[in-house]
Amino acid sequence: MTSDGPPEMIATQKEMAEAKLPLGYRDYCAHLLISLNKCRTETWYLPWKCEDEKHSWEKCQYEE
Numbered sequence: 001m002t003s004d005g006p007p008e009m010i011a012t013q014k015e016m017a018e019a020k021l022p023l024g025y026r027d028y029c030a031h032l033l034i035s036l037n038k039c040r041t042e043t044w045y046l047p048w049k050c051e052d053e054k055h056s057w058e059k060c061q062y063e064e
Helices: 013-018 030-042 051-063
Strands: none
16 A cells, blocks of 8 residues: 555544544544444444445555
């Protein structure tokens, strides 16, 4: 993975607080976790409904 500097925060502190993310998850992948949690609540946590969002978040966590 090549980069010119540190990754850019996409989610703001306000967005993370409104999404009630625990402090340990407020990182550079928080915007993906917010989307994943929103999908999960809208689909009653059906595991096959939010696979793309989960994969994107897990990949971001791995790369970070």
